[in-house]
Amino acid sequence: MTMDKNKWIEVNYDLYWSDLYRYAYTILKDRDSASDAVQEVFVSIYNNYDHLHIQQSKSYLLRAVKYKSLSMLSESSFDTVQLESVYKALSDNEMLSDKEAELFRKQLVDIVYKKAKEILPDRCFQVFSLRYYQNYSYREIAKDLGISESTVENQLAKALKILRTNLPYSVDLQVLVVLAFPLVNC
Known part of the structure; x- marks a missing residue:
């Protein structure tokens, strides 16, 4: 210079x-x-x-x-709004490294997990946790918990509905779950 x-x-x-x-x-x-x-x-x-x-x-x-x-x-402290805004701003400007993207995904996962543990009924949280945090299939959850796959599906739908209405703002939780839990398979 x-x-x-x-x-x-x-x-x-x-x-x-x-x-x-x-x-x-x-x-x-x-x-x-x-x-x-x-x-x-x-x-x-x-x-x-x-x-x-x-x-x-x-x-x-x-x-x-x-x-x-x-x-x-x-x-x-972050909330979901801040995390998604930061992620969008940085990715729109192509300024988000893989390491930073992973950090934001982790923080989103942590926020959703804490909120889920706080507000979901026990069985609903158990199904949600097995599905999204331990990557179990519907069949594996049903077998482990001794319930039908349709009950697993209903519990997950219930969990997503409860979380959608109780997160810091209205969020498309299914999109968030796909972004935050990319390894999940049905």
């Missing part, structure tokens, strides 16, 4: 601030936090300018804002 750091900050701030802010906002869903994320990135670059080798300013800044935003999110 041959440009003086004050000039580099000024030029890139003017050129990219609004794009960076919008990107941070799609992740954080909070105006102040999005602004803070962008500001912190520029402050960090200013403080470390002499040690950085930035080839493409916009790409570098977008990655830095992404990681700063994710860092800020990791300091707060």
Whole structure:
């Protein structure tokens, strides 16, 4: 970087601030936090300018804002809305690595599991857990629990209906289950 750091900050701030802010906002869903994320990135670059080798300013800044935003999110508790919004924002911008995608899927699975354990009747939760967390087939669940496959199917439908109405917002739980539990087979 041959440009003086004050000039580099000024030029890139003017050129990219609004794009960076919008990107941070799609992740954080909070105006102040999005602004803070962008500001912190520029402050960090200013403080470390002499040690950085930035080839493409916009790409570098977008990655830095992404990681700063994710860092800020990791300091707060997630809910399903935030996770799906972050996943969509990052995947829409092709900025989600396989490792990050797996992290979000895991967090979605954890949220659904905790909510299911909290609100589902015992038998319903047992069927739900065997199906989606232990990857049992309907036939295996029926055999293990001594119930019919149609009872398994009814219990799973009941579980999904209860969860759909009790998650933090209306979510297409069948889509969420497919995304969060990709290894499930019937």
